[in-house]
Amino acid sequence: MRWYVLGFPVMVVRMAATWRRLCIESGLAVTRRSKNVVLGGDLLVSGSELRPVVPRLGVPQPTPTGLRVRIRMQPGQTPAAFLAAADAMTHAWQAHAVRIVSPGRGWVLATATASDPLIGGGLGVVPRPARLLSAMVGRTEDGALWVLDFRVVPHWLVVGATRSGKSTLIASLVFALAPQPVALVGIDCKGGMELSLFEPRLSALARDRGEAAALLGAVLAETEARMATCREVGARSIWDLPEMLRPVPLVVLVDEVAELYLSDGSREGKxxxxxxxxxxxxxxxxxxxxxxxxxxAGQRVGSELGPGVTALRAQLGGRICHRVNDEQTALMVLGDLSPEAVAVAQTISEDERGVAVTTVGGSWVRARSTHTTAEQARQTAVQFAKNTPELPGLVHAITEIREAA
Ligand SMILES: Nc1ncnc2c1ncn2[C@@H]1O[C@H](COP(=O)(O)OP(=O)(O)OP(=O)(O)O)[C@@H](O)[C@H]1O
Ligand SMILES: [Mg+2]
Structure with a gap:
């Protein structure tokens, strides 16, 4: 409310007051020649003078967290110049951030956020979505809920330096999926330190690489069996199968992928x-x-883990990049999306835990996961333990390995 009554009008006045100078100083003005120029009272000078013409600013529309405004470009201008001037706009309008997109020919859309909506505590209790396989895991910078929808983007890559918020994001994900008819399978080769919290709600959990290999083999066998069922009935996906035949969706959570790939050099390890x-x-x-x-999820996902990682990365269409230690890692996660996203990911500071840059549709957004505590995770897992689908094939694969050891 305060934003609409006070903040918004103030920002609009600021925009109007600084627009011309901002355009001239950041190279957004084009120069036109005008034939006759009137100087002062009635003194007429003929000849030509260079006159800067600035792009036209539309009528700003308030949003819950800031405002949106269309900017009509001058002939010959490209959106790149406006992208480059986003920082200047941020300063001039005293906004937290200004993002520029170019949805149509001839104009760009500037979205300003007034203050950082990701500062402060988590969302608390996340409203649970109705749609199967969609999980609200936090909120985005523009104030919207941050939703991962596996029916839209089937696989996700979560990257970040140590203590950047990867496991907390996975916890939020489990928290959101636990009430749904979905099987959750964990692979946590740090001895199950992170994922064992959820054990009552997990259909299977692998705690070391041996168990992980067996479990992944069993998940693959399950996947191939589903494929055979679909082929038999002529269905293109499990969603086309009659309900009676439709298997339960399965989400495999891998916390620290490097543990799977890094080999100790031994033959067995390899x-x-x-x-x-x-x-x-x-x-x-x-x-x-x-x-x-x-x-x-992993700290790094480069080819130093082995050639398989690059191929796997290509399959993981959904990307979430928390704070990273080097540009290379941000590039690997977001580079094929946008250079701007890579740059923004690198600005995430150490005290912005849980903040990430993530993909939405063909675009990206800064977002923060809900802070799901260990205790909340444990309670949720117990509360929804009765929803845990039984997948004996997967459990069997792990017990076999455990007994052999
Ligand atoms: N969304 C969040 N909001 C507030 N605090 C958070 C959030 N996410 C993470 N944190 C804090 O950061 C700490 C580290 O987060 P987390 O364990 O998820 O990091 P990680 O990336 O999994 O680290 P590691 O690589 O060491 O496993 C958490 O204990 C929590 O206190
Ligand atoms: Mg972790």
Whole structure:
């Protein structure tokens, strides 16, 4: 309310007052020659003078967190010049951030956020969505809910330096999916430190690489069995199957993918990481239509982990980049999306835990996950333990390995 009554009009006045100078100083003005120029009272000078013409600013529309305004470009201008001037606009309008997009020919849309909506505590209790396989995990910079929808984007890559918020995001995801008829499967090779909190709601949990290889093998077998069922009935995905035959959707959560790929050099180690890598990649390739989804979290996802990682990354269409230590990592996660997203990801500071740059549609947004505490996670898992689908094939694969050890 305060924003609409006070903040918005003040920002509009600021925009109007600074627009011309801002355009001239940041190279957004074009120069036109005018034939006759009137100077002062009635003194007429003929000849030509260079006159800066600035792009036209539309009528600003308030949004819950800031405002939106259309800017009509002058002939010959391109959106790139406006992208470059976004910082100048941020300063001139005293906004938290200004983003420029170019939805149509001849004009750009500037979206200003008044203050950082991601500062402060988490969202608290997240409203639970009605749509199957869609999870609200936090909120985005423009004040909207941050939703991961696996029916739209089947697989996700979550990257960030240590303590940047990866596991907390996974916790929010489990929190949102736990009430739904969805099987959750965990792979946490740090001995299950993070994911064992959710064990009552997990259909299976692998705690080391041996177990992970066996579990991923079983998930792949399940995926292939689903494919066979679909083929038999002529369905293109599990969603086309009659309800009686439709298997439960399955989300595989991998916390710290490097543990799967990095080999200790031993033959057995190499074999295991090879098996994990192949299975993950196959699941990524086949899973989308078969209701088998991947969420892969890691500090780094470069080729130093092995050639399989690059191929896997290509399958993980959804990207979430928390604070990273180097540009290279941000590039790997967001580089194929937009150079601006890469730059923004690198500005996430150490005290902005849970803040990330993520993909939405073909675009990107800054967002912050809900702070789901260990205790909340544990309680949710217990509360919805009765919803845990039984997948004996997966459990069996792990117990076999455990007994053999
Ligand atoms: N959305 C959030 N809001 C507030 N605090 C958060 C948020 N996300 C994470 N944190 C804080 O940051 C800490 C580290 O987060 P988390 O364990 O998720 O990081 P991580 O990326 O998994 O680290 P690691 O690589 O070491 O496993 C958490 O204990 C929590 O206190
Ligand atoms: Mg973690």
């Amino acid at each position: 074999q295991l990481s090879g098996a994990c890598s192949t299975a993950l990649l196959r699941i990524g390739q086949l899973g989308a239509a078969l209701g088998v989804h991947l969420v892969v």
